[in-house]
Amino acid sequence: MCFSTEASFIGGVVVAAIGVATIRKVHKPSQIVFASIPLFFGLQQIAEGFVWLSLQNPEYAGLLKFSTYSFLIMAEVFWPFMVPLAVLLMEKNKKRIKILRGLLGIGIAVSLYFIYCLISFDVTPVISGYHIEYLEGYPKSLQIVAFSLYLITSITPLFVSTIKRTYLLGILMAFSCLVTIIFFTQFLTSVWCFFGALISIVILWILRDARRKYILGR
Numbered sequence: 743m744c745f746s747t748e749a750s751f752i753g754g755v756v757v758a759a760i761g762v763a764t765i766r767k768v769h770k771p772s773q774i775v776f777a778s779i780p781l782f783f784g785l786q787q788i789a790e791g792f793v794w795l796s797l798q799n800p801e802y803a804g805l806l807k808f809s810t811y812s813f814l815i816m817a818e819v820f821w822p823f824m825v826p827l828a829v830l831l832m833e834k835n836k837k838r839i840k841i842l843r844g845l846l847g848i849g850i851a852v853s854l855y856f857i858y859c860l861i862s863f864d865v866t867p868v869i870s871g872y873h874i875e876y877l878e879g880y881p882k883s884l885q886i887v888a889f890s891l892y893l894i895t896s897i898t899p900l901f902v903s904t905i906k907r908t909y910l911l912g913i914l915m916a917f918s919c920l921v922t923i924i925f926f927t928q929f930l931t932s933v934w935c936f937f938g939a940l941i942s943i944v945i946l947w948i949l950r951d952a953r954r955k956y957i958l959g960r
């Protein structure tokens with residue numbers, strides 16, 4: 743989905759539509775944040791569509807900075823705290839809640855770090871092949887630590903949760919990230935979003951199944 747202007751826009755609209763369908767499956771307020779994940783995936787893809795459009799068409803150059811930072815805020819700032827928060831709100835096991843609170847705290851710290859980076863350092867998006875590479879001037883000394891904590895807070899909560907099938911979502915996210923690191927390392931921020939549609943469908947499946955059991959149990 744992150745390989746061209748058209749693909750980003752089409753992919754973003756499709757994933758956002760899945761997000762709307764997912765939100766409609768919510769039957770408890772605690773599920774709203776979790777159900778919103780596909781919608782934000784879609785919006786993130788649409789934002790990158792405007793990055794593509796701005797880079798390829800000089801008449802849209804004025805949109806480049808806004809679309810770039812809109813994409814990066816969602817890609818780097820949003821997910822480290824969104825995932826643990828979404829899982830925490832649904833969790834009922836007291837021991838797991840404590841772990842998830844710790845992960846949320848780390849996630850918030852990671853998000854604040856990326857906010858600092860986006861404010862303090864320049865970011866230049868460039869088209870390289872069929873992907874967008876974001877040339878970031880972030881501190882090199884903290885790059886590995888920040889990336890590791892990003893992955894931990896974005897994926898681990900799905901394995902900690904006792905909610906049925908969230909571990910499948912965790913496996914999919916871990917696999918998608920691994921594939922991206924191996925084959926598209928320099929395009930990680932952009933290409934990982936390619937798996938957003940699959941992840942969104944799994945979230946829809948989890949909530950649809952939960953809603954069906956809720957209705958049958960009433």
